[in-house]
Amino acid sequence: MKILDEISRTLSEYLLIPGLTTEECTPDRVDLGAPLVRHRTGEEPDIRIATPMVSAIMQAVSSPRLAVALAQAGGLSFIHQNQQIEDQQAEVLAVKRHKAGFRTVDVAVAPQTPLGDVARLLAATEQGMAVVTQSGTADGEFLGLIGLDDFHLERHGATEPVSSRMRTREGLVTASTSVSLPEANELIWQHRLNALPVIENGQVVSLVLKKDCQAQQTYHRTTVDNAERLRVGAGINSRDYSDRIPALVDAGVDVLCLDSSDGYSEYQAKTLEFARNKYGDGVHVGAGNVVDGRAFRYLAEAGAAFVKVGIGGGAICTTRAQKGIGRGQASALLDVVAARDAYAHETGTYVPLACDGGLLNDSHMTIALAMGADFIMLGRYFARLDESPSRKVQIDGQWYKEYWGEGSRRAQNAARYGQRGQMAFEEGVDGYVPYAGSLYDNVEETRAKLTATMISCGSTTLRDFHRDAVLVPVSAESLTQTGAQIHVRRPAITDGEPSVIR
Numbered sequence: 299m300k301i302l303d304e305i306s307r308t309l310s311e312y313l314l315i316p317g318l319t320t321e322e323c324t325p326d327r328v329d330l331g332a333p334l335v336r337h338r339t340g341e342e343p344d345i346r347i348a349t350p351m352v353s354a355i356m357q358a359v360s361s362p363r364l365a366v367a368l369a370q371a372g373g374l375s376f377i378h379q380n381q382q383i384e385d386q387q388a389e390v391l392a393v394k395r396h397k398a399g400f401r402t403v404d405v406a407v408a409p410q411t412p413l414g415d416v417a418r419l420l421a422a423t424e425q426g427m428a429v430v431t432q433s434g435t436a437d438g439e440f441l442g443l444i445g446l447d448d449f450h451l452e453r454h455g456a457t458e459p460v461s462s463r464m465r466t467r468e469g470l471v472t473a474s475t476s477v478s479l480p481e482a483n484e485l486i487w488q489h490r491l492n493a494l495p496v497i498e499n500g501q502v503v504s505l506v507l508k509k510d511c512q513a514q515q516t517y518h519r520t521t522v523d524n525a526e527r528l529r530v531g532a533g534i535n536s537r538d539y540s541d542r543i544p545a546l547v548d549a550g551v552d553v554l555c556l557d558s559s560d561g562y563s564e565y566q567a568k569t570l571e572f573a574r575n576k577y578g579d580g581v582h583v584g585a586g587n588v589v590d591g592r593a594f595r596y597l598a599e600a601g602a603a604f605v606k607v608g609i610g611g612g613a614i615c616t617t618r619a620q621k622g623i624g625r626g627q628a629s630a631l632l633d634v635v636a637a638r639d640a641y642a643h644e645t646g647t648y649v650p651l652a653c654d655g656g657l658l659n660d661s662h663m664t665i666a667l668a669m670g671a672d673f674i675m676l677g678r679y680f681a682r683l684d685e686s687p688s689r690k691v692q693i694d695g696q697w698y699k700e701y702w703g704e705g706s707r708r709a710q711n712a713a714r715y716g717q718r719g720q721m722a723f724e725e726g727v728d729g730y731v732p733y734a735g736s737l738y739d740n741v742e743e744t745r746a747k748l749t750a751t752m753i754s755c756g757s758t759t760l761r762d763f764h765r766d767a768v769l770v771p772v773s774a775e776s777l778t779q780t781g782a783q784i785h786v787r788r789p790a791i792t793d794g795e796p797s798v799i800r
C-alpha cells in the first residue's frame with residue numbers, strides 16, 4: 299500500500315491570473331483549434347477540430363442529430379457503443395451522409411397534418427420549411443415541401459390538410475447525394491428555389507437552403523473530412539472490437555474511442571493492438587479513462603490516438619461512492635499532462651488529452667484547457683440541448699431534458715464497467731438537467747467565454763495558453779465567495795411524473 303503525498307483537487311479549486319494582454323490579442327486572432335489525434339511534434343495531426351469540445355459516448359447525448367450539429371459548430375461527437383453493431387454503424391452512416399452546407403430535416407409532417415399544426419411546428423423550431431413525407435417522420439417516403447410562403451392560416455384555414463397546399467415532389471427540383479455544395483447553390487439560383495431537397499432511395503437526406511447560401515459564414519468552422527463530409531467518432535469496447543471496429547470503419551467513421559470507466563488495462567492494449575495490426579496508422583483509436591501518468595504512458599505506448607482523463611467526476615456518476623476509486627479532475631489532469639509532455643519530449647510523439655467529466659460550468663473548461671487538456675469531452679452540457687436524443691419534459695413550469703449515466707440501470711452498459719450481463723450494481727444515476735436551447739447558440743457562447751479568458755491571459759492559441767497560463771489554488775473560504783452574492787431562487791425539482799412531455 300502506498301499513500302500519495304497530495305490532496306486530490308477539483309477544477310473549481312483553481313483560478314487563472316491574467317497575463318499581459320497585447321494589442322495582438324483580439325477575438326478574431328484567437329484560435330481555439332485543437333489536435334484530436336497523435337502526431338509528430340511540430341507536424342499537423344490527421345484530424346483537428348476548430349472548437350475543442352467533443353460529446354460524451356452516451357445514449358442520452360451522442361445521436362446522429364447532435365453529431366451533425368456539433369460538427370457544424372466545429373467539434374465532434376462519439377456515437378455511443380451501448381447498442382447493436384449494425385445500429386451504431388447506421389448512426390455513423392447517417393452523419394457521414396451530411397456535407398458542409400447541407401442541413402438535416404428539422405420538421406417533417408404528413409399530408410394529412412392540419413396547416414395549423416405546421417404553422418406551430420415551424421414557429422417552435424424557427425424554421426421556414428417542412429418536409430412532407432408519407433409517415434410524417436424525417437426518414438419517411440418524400441412527398442413534397444410546405445413552407446411559410448405556401449399558405450396563410452386566415453385564408454386557407456388551420457384545419458385544412460397539408461396536401462391541399464404542399465408543393466408536390468413531381469414539380470420540385472431535387473438533387474442526388476453526389477451533388478456538391480457549389481452545384482447545389484447553382485441549382486438554387488438557376489431555378490429560383492428557396493430549398494433544394496437532396497434525395498436518396500426516396501428519402502430526403504438533407505436540404506440546401508437559399509438563406510444558407512447567403513449566410514454560409516455561419517458554419518465556417520464545420521469539422522469535415524477531405525470530401526467535405528462531416529466528421530464523426532464512435533465508441534467501442536474491449537469485448538466485441540474485432541467485429542465492431544471493421545463495421546464502423548466500413549461506415550466511414552473518422553475516429554474511434556474505447557469507452558471504459560477504467561482504461562488502465564491489458565484489454566485496452568489488446569484492442570489497440572488489434573486496430574494497429576489490421577489498419578496500421580489508417581485508423582485512430584483513443585483510449586481511457588485514466589487519472590495518472592503511469593496509465594497514460596501505458597496507453598500511449600500501446601498506440602492510443604488520444605487519452606481521456608477522468609474517473610468519478612461525471613455529473614451522473616456514483617463510481618467514487620460505489621467503488622472508492624477516482625481522483626479530483628485537476629490533480630488527475632496535472633499528473634497526466636506532465637506525463638504527456640515528458641512522452642512527447644522523449645519520443646517526438648504528441649498524444650492529445652481529453653478532459654472528461656464533471657465540468658459544471660464554462661470556467662471549468664477554461665481551467666482544464668489552461669492546465670494542458672487539448673479538448674474537453676462533455677455529457678451534461680450537450681444533454682441539455684435541443685439536439686440531444688432524450689425527451690424534453692416540464693416539471694413545475696420549468697423545462698428539463700432527461701440525462702442518465704451509462705452505469706445506470708436504465709443504460710445497462712455492462713461492457714463499459716467490466717461487468718457481465720445484467721449489471722450487479724449501478725455506477726450512475728438517471729435524472730433531469732435544465733433545458734438550455736440550441737447547440738449552436740450554447741457552443742458560440744462558450745467559445746466567446748474561452749476566447750475572452752485567453753485574451754485576458756495574453757494567449758491566442760491553446761498551445762500558448764498551455765505554456766503561459768498561471769494558475770493559483772484557492773482557499774475554501776474564497777470558494778464560498780466565488781459567484782454572485784445574492785439569493786437566486788432556483789426552480790425546485792419534485793418527485794413524480796413530469797406534467798408535460800415533448
Ligand code: IMP
Pocket residue numbers: 354355356559587610611612613614615616617654655656657675676677678679702703704705706725726727
Ligand atoms: P459530465 O460531462 O459531467 O456529464 O460527464 C460525462 C462523462 O461521465 C462521460 O464522458 C463518461 O466518462 C462519464 N460517465 C458516463 N456515464 C457514467 C456513469 O453512469 N457513471 C460514471 N461515469 C459516467
